[in-house]
Amino acid sequence: MNPIYNFIAELQEITLLFWNSIKGLGKKPRYFQDIVQQMDEIGVGSLAIVVLTGFFTGGVIILQSYPTLEYYGAESNAGQGVATGLIRELGPVLSALMVAGRVGSAISAELGSMVVSQQIDAMRALGTSPVRKIVTPRIIALLLTLPLLTIAADISGLAGGGVVAKQLHGLDLNVYISSVRTGTKFSDLMTGMIKPIFFGILIGLISCHKGLTTKGGTVGVGISTTQAVVLSSICVIIADFFLSKILQSFLGGMLF
Amino acid sequence: MDLANGNSQLSQEAESFGENGRSVPAIEFRDVDLAFDDQVILDKVSFSVRKGETKIVLGGSGSGKSTIINLILGLIKPDGGQVLVEGEDITELDDMEMMRIRENIGMVFQEGALFDSLSVYDNVAYRLHENGVDEDEVEHEVLRMLRFVDLEDAVDKMPIELSGGMRRRVGIARALVGNPNIVLFDEPTAGLDPPTARTICELAIKLRDIEDVSSIFVTHEMNNLEYISSEHAIIDRSGVVHFEPEGEVLCLINTEVMMLRKGKIVFSGKDEQIRMSEDPYIKKFIRGK
Secondary structure: OHHHHHHHHHHHHHHHHHHHHHHHHHOOOOOHHHHHHHHHHHHHHHHHHHHHHHHHHHHHHHHHHHHHHHHOOOHHHHHHHHHHHHHHHHHHHHHHHHHHHHHHHHHHHHHHHHHHOOHHHHHHHOOOOHHHHHHHHHHHHHHHHHHHHHHHHHHHHHHHHHHHHHHHHOOOHHHHHHHHHHHOOHHHHHHHHHHHHHHHHHHHHHHHHHHHOOOOHHHHHHHHHHHHHHHHHHHHHHHHHHHHHHHHHHHHHHHO | OOOOOHHHHHHHHHHOEOOOOOEOOOEEEEEEEEEEOOEEEEEEEEEEEOOOOEEEEEOOOOOOHHHHHHHHOOOOOOOEEEEEEOOEEOOOOOHHHHHHHHOOEEEEOOOOOOOOOOOHHHHHHHHHHHOOOOHHHHHHHHHHHHHHOOOHHHOOOOHHHOOHHHHHHHHHHHHHOOOOOEEEEEOOOOOOOHHHHHHHHHHHHHHHHOOOOEEEEEOOOHHHHHHHHHEEEEEOOOOOEEEEEOOOOOOOOOEEEEEEEOOEEEEEEOHHHHHHOOOHHHHHHHHOO
8 A cells, every 4th residue: 555655645735836836937036047057957958968879889780780781781771770669759758768867867866955054945935946946947947958869869879870780780871771761761860859858857856856855865866866767767768668669650640 | 024024024023923813933943842762851841932022041951941942853753742834834844844843034043054065155055956056056155154254264174173162152153044034043152162062052043133033042052042142133233243331221132042851841931030040950050940
């Protein structure tokens, strides 16, 4: 009974946090500067790791699939595999996981230590809503930057695939590029861009919630940071399945 | 508490008389109950803080002292009873409505609770920046407050560069921006050396006697009680503040002591009375044995 009760209570708190964070959007004061600052920290700050992740993932897809493709004489389709795999699935999910690890932990650790050192209480005592000042800008920054980071991961992944195909397997780059182009559908791009928006909201909400509910001093900060990363990573992967299914039935009807 | 405007004090006094000619207390608790799960934090606590009065709240760890402050700020809500701030019942107000009440309350936290990511200037200016006040005015106000706590030199420092005592003083300066009528101190001298603790107490005395602020001073250190309840501040013609002990001629009536134990008020009265108390718990608390 207790774990189920806890789960539902936590779900309720996260939903309320989400509601409160969008409720204050239209009201003054607006925290544009905080949003831009967070976009810089989250977006620009995560660019390097996301690009690296994408590059080597694209590379390894070619590395593993090329011998099979060669066996069937289908090596000219190599780019197609990378394109669909990366743009539909791996680009959004891996970027989200990297961001969950890097940004989710930072957010919950920062908020957690602010709770522990009473800075959140001080903020409320000084007449500012911590949700509007801290949570909303982070969630907005995440849902705006994660799709952009995903694009960066996709591009560098395709480049990584190209490098491996050319250097290790001697595939002509023009063949690779044209197979990437034929392999990429508009619906793939849509799926790949819509998913990260939801992932961004999930990572932001979970990390902020875990940070703001930190209890028990510095040890508590460690616990809530771990929980934030674990929970948001798992939620990203679970949400990915359901989003894929939903988007498939929506976009599939429209575009296939 | 604006020195330059003598009329404000008069009008405040006029306002503080209610319909029946009685003074409306700055803070009032009526039968406040609070419990977390099975643990009782406050048990039917009732008291009031008059305008311009300082209430020193004594009590051991876990006696519910800090909870009282959190209730006044509306950071937590009571299970039963009412909390009134300047005559307004805040028990049922939501977080948005509480913002209006909090504008009139300054809060000094145990460790200062300064925002680590902001400089001293931005910390003190926080409330003004949030309200979109003109930068010239902000600068003037910030420097005035830092002068009050004698920390003008630290204006460009980051909180991490400050000593414990300086952090508390910046916390006090931040709490005083906007001239609140009520200032709440949550163990502001905990962990400080005696001279620094004395400085903090002097600031509380100055606020009480010169700025006419109502305050709650939560502490468990007896020398704080000694200073605040037996000295008063006067300002001479040249603007210099002096601290004088109460003597034969003068007895401080604007300071009361309240003691909590396990969520109940076990003493309420003047400092002289608590010293003469025969209650074994109070005796032990005051003398340490």
